[in-house]
Amino acid sequence: MxxxxxxxxxxxxxxxxxxxxxxxxxxxxxxxxxxxxxxxxxxxxNLILKEISVKPLVETVISVIKNQHGDKNFSLNIDEKTPTILVDKDKFQQVLTNIIENAAKYGDLHSSIAIETGFCKDCEYVSIKISNTGDEIRKEDFEKIFKKFSRIDNPLTRRVQGSGLGLYITKNLVEKMDGKIAVYCKELENNRYLTTFEIFIPASNVEKQARAICNQ
Ligand SMILES: Nc1ncnc2c1ncn2[C@@H]1O[C@H](COP(=O)(O)OP(=O)(O)OP(=O)(O)O)[C@@H](O)[C@H]1O
Ligand SMILES: [Mg+2]
CATH class of the missing domain: 1.20.5 (Single alpha-helices involved in coiled-coils or other helix-helix interfaces)
Incomplete structure (x- = not known):
């Protein structure tokens, strides 16, 4: 130039x-x-755990990713009764960014990206699911993709750049916040697949908040 x-x-x-x-x-x-x-x-x-509402955080992440992935549709389905969660806000934003960015990066052209939350009444966890359509992640790769520097060799992955660190960091951060992350892949028609990453994260309650204050 x-x-x-x-x-x-x-x-x-x-x-x-x-x-x-x-x-x-x-x-x-x-x-x-x-x-x-x-x-x-x-x-x-070091994490600073605080009580956070899921919806505004997800909305912030989507608005940033939308700028770089204008061809994707984002659908957000957040139950109004979703309890607040106990997380480190910046780190949890990093977690959501990694997963939603992957869905945009590795999703089919014009794929919709669905984000939905759920919880069970007696359950202490909030679930956040992020899905996109694209190539298959095979069962034998489910563990591998969470390892450091690990990428899957398929046409969609070859098309975009990445260093294979996002999911490794994400899994570690989620587990540090006492949560879990899972992945599943369901076959649709024409050799396309629906990939879903699900994060389970502790809902905030008095006992956990007390622990957060002690940890600071
Ligand atoms: N939503 C998805 N659909 C299909 N494949 C995925 C999806 N998310 C992750 N993958 C696969 O898992 C691999 C690891 O993902 P990860 O986020 O750790 O690394 P990356 O995106 O390649 O690079 P980085 O996130 O460090 O920029 C990806 O390279 C891709 O092959
Ligand atoms: Mg990534």
Whole structure:
């Protein structure tokens, strides 16, 4: 751009700037992920647990990801009675960002991304499900994708860049917040699959909040 500035028309300048923006975001993401991995492996990831509402947090994450993935439709189905959860807000935002970004990255072109929450009355956990249609994640890869630097070799993954750290960090953070993460894949027609990541995260209650205050 610098060497050919005079010769470039506005469209080309926009195209180059878009590439610069994408690659800068990729670098920021990579540096943040490497920092998270180091902190997790040295036990320096300190969490500050607080009572958080799921809906506004999910909405914030979607609004950021929508900017980079304009071709995707996001559908949000959050039960109004969903209890508040006990999490570190920034880290849980990182968790949701990783999963929803993956759904946008690896989902079929124009795939809808469905996000829904649920909970059972006596259950102490809130469930957050994120689904997209795309290539299959085979059962034998369910554990592998949560390992450090691990990516699946399929056409959709080859099309987009990534370092295979997002799900490793996500699983570790969720477990540090006393939650769990699961993945399942259901066959649809025409060799397409519905992939769902489900996060179970503790609902806040008095006892857990007391523990959070002690941990600070
Ligand atoms: N929603 C999904 N649908 C299909 N495949 C997925 C989905 N989410 C993750 N994967 C597969 O799991 C692999 C690991 O995901 P992970 O988020 O850890 O790494 P990444 O997206 O490749 O890179 P990074 O998140 O570090 O930028 C991906 O490379 C992809 O092959
Ligand atoms: Mg990822």
């Amino acid at each position: 610098l060497s050919s500035w005079e010769k470039l028309d506005d469209e080309s300048k926009k195209r180059f700037l878009k590439i610069i923006e994408e690659q800068s975001n990729r670098l920021i993401n990579l540096v943040e992920n490497m920092l998270s991995v180091t902190k997790l492996s040295t036990g320096n990831e």
